[in-house]
Amino acid sequence: MIRHRTLLRCLCLTLLLALGGCQMKDIDKRYFVVSAGFDYSDNPAAPYRVTLRLALPSSKVEEGGAMSVVQTADAASIAEAVRHLKSTVDKELEFGHCREFILGRKLIEKDGIDNSLQWLSRRRDIQSVSNVMVGDPDAYSVVNLKPKSERYPGNSLFLSFGNEGTEAANTVTTYLFDLYRRVYETGLDPVLPVANVFRDAYKIDRAAVLDKDKTRLFLDPDETLLFNMTAFGVDNTILVLPDKPLNIVLAATHTTSKINLKGGEDPVAVVNVSIEGFLEQSPPHLLEKDWGGLERKMGKHFSEEAERMLYKIRDAGVDPYGFGLHYLADHHNAKGRWEKWKRLYPEIRFEVRANVSIQGSGLIR
Amino acid sequence: MIRYYYYHIFYVGMMNIMVLVPYVLISHRFDGAVSSFPLAIVFGTVYSYVTSAFFQRFPGLGLPEIYKLFLPVWLANCLNMVGVVIWCTAGIIVLFSYSNTVGIFFDPEASSYLNLAIMAAASLWAASRTSRSVQFTHEVLLIVSTPIILWILFKALFSHWLDWDAIRLVADAGIRKPPSMVCLFAASFVFSGHMNITLFNRLNPKDLKFRLRWTIPIVGTFFLLVSFFVPIGFHGTQAVGNYLYVWSVTTDSLMMKYGFIQRVLYLFLLLYTFLSLVFVMNTWHTGMEFFKACFKKYKPATDEVNVPAINWWICGVLAGLTFVYAYFTNDIFNRVAAELWLVTRFIIESILIVLLLVFLVMKKKGYMKRIDDQHERRSGGASR
Secondary structure (H helix, E strand, C coil): HHHHHHHHHHHHHHHHHHHCCCCCCHHHHHEEEEEEEEEEECCCCCCCEEEEEECCCCCCCCCCCCEEEEEEEEEECCCHHHHHHCCCCCCCCCCCCCCCCEEEEHHHHEEEEEEEEEHHHHCCCCCCCCEEEEECHHHHHHHHHHCCCCCCCCHHHCCCCCCCCCCCCCCCCCEEHHHHHHHCCCCCCEEEECCCCCCEEEEEEEEEEEEEEEEEEECCHHHHHHHHHHHHCCCCCEEECCCCCCCEEEEEEEEEEEEEEECCCCCCCEEEEEEEEEEEECCCCCHHHHHHHHHHHHHHHHHHHHHHHHHHHHHHHCCCCCHHHHHCCCCCCCCHHHHHHHHHHHEEEEEEEEEEEECCCCCCC | CCHHHHHHHHHHHHCCCCCCHHHHHCCCCCCCCCHHHHHHHHHHHHHHHHHHHHHHHHCCCHHHHHHHHHCCCCHHHHHHHHHHHHHHHHHHHHHHHHHHHHHHHHCCCCCHHHHHHHHHHHHHHHCCCCCHHHHHHHHHHHHHHHHHHHHHHHHHHHCCCHHHHHHHHHHHHHHHCCCHHHHHHHHHHHHHHHHHHHHHHHHHHCCCCCCCCCCCHHHHHHHHHHHHHHHHHHHHHHHHHHHHCCCHHHHCCEECCCCCCCCCCHHHHHHHHHHHHHHHHHHHHHHHHHHCCCCCCCHHHCCCCCCCCCHHHHHHHHHHHHHHHHHCHHHHHHHHHHHHHHHHHHHHHHHHHHHHHHHHHHHHHCCCCCCHHHHHHHHHHHHC
């Protein structure tokens, strides 16, 4: 009986030998892609240029110690270009750690985002929470940059987004799943951050608003800030009231926004924004003189600026806020409501109701 | 011991994701998925009440023994075989779709049979234990995984990427359409945890009271709404239809910024490994016991010290069938098979409910065939 059992156990142990053959590639036989860029080359036979930044693993983790190589290939499609790239490197490409995808500006203007998006959404090792952005003037320059501040290759770029590293007020964060949803959704259009190289760093302070496929409008940094506050309610932004000799600046610590549609036949799109913060720059004793008045003045100024930006977006024929989706959700499944909305949207009026509340003068001394 | 009953209710509620219930519902999201929800809730609740009320009157008896009380042997055996088929195919479909999901997201380079082999081996071993062991395993795995699964669900529910306009749009568009049958069948699966009582009632002591039954509709409705609406909120009304493993993609859209691993997907799949294992274990075990009950010599036992060899053989055959199924099927066929299974399950469940009501009437009128004193002894021993 005991011999029987021992034999069985030994037999089970031999199964462990099979584990080495689980068709796994070891980590030292993999190249980790940290950012990928897609460009449009002017060659009609191989229009897609894929640029990958591959991390060289190093034992030290220190500022400026990040090593990486950049590889480029042209092909008729992105998938083929990635295959071609594999023949130029000695290890298997691994996309599991790649969270930055940069689409060249020219690619989007000429070819649209659809082909890139198809590849991105079909690759199972690509995370749905990857950041997608537009590279200006091209993706290659953004991928090729190796900032000195990086602790490990590629972290500089993804720390720029969300609130992981810097909380930049005019960086729009678009994840891959959000982009995919916006491309397909009726009444909600995609918006992408625009990254370009500035000295030895990335500058991501503009946004591109797309229709379902191509860019329609580029927002400048100020408009991007307004867009971020009104559409996403991004915290830690600023609010400026022009004044002489010095502008009054409110550091907004907390922002919430909500869209609403009022009126049936002649709707008004209302954006309710409430902004909380403290003054970061103001003439002395301004707040004490007229606290409520200053709040109203700042709110009015913000509303005017935001409305101007909204009209600009409307006139470009895009809807990154999702007013259309909101309209569809409001109007109980009536037939032809989408056609009706398409008629209404170019004529729609906007009203931004800003509720600024100043928490304090910011003075500590 | 009432908690064991609710473990089943709870885990089937969470398990619906792996049986492609959200996929079926979402593919019908504009034509009658939402309007079938109220019906599914009513059906699910009523069925749970009927089964629990019925089995409460027959403590310590599984469905095969009850068949024998009221029906001729040949009919009882036929009904048992129907049970075997419906339970075992559920396990096979889940095992296949799970190993496929793992193959896609965990280790795309490995052969899909490898994942299947590992899972099948685990299921084979787990399902061939005694009913009591199965119940305990179920409890342990569920207690480990439920809190984290609920955490993921709530994390998704309170995420600010969740688009409530899309959810409102689908809810509003769907509720005005006539309910779709397929969606009713799929949605009622969420409530079908009570069906596990057909076997595990053998373990229930005599004085068991089914308390807290009002929680069943609440739990079921919660899981139903979450598993349908959260993916829509994340992927929008249109793009959500492009995904097959819609919940894997949804959890991939969540982030644990300061977690050990950032992708929630891996945590989620790990937890669903547990749940799938529990599901396959329960279904195969039930199927196995139903099959064994067809033989004349068979005496229902729940606490054998040594597992009879027949258990290994039956579960081994089921594991083999899973491989055969995996060889001949693909993703698209599996989708159809899952849908078909959901439909059949509901129909058979409905027939069973009618049958149980008939049995109740027969019992009241005194048509019970024989009082099995042997079972009395056994169930007395089983109740602790």
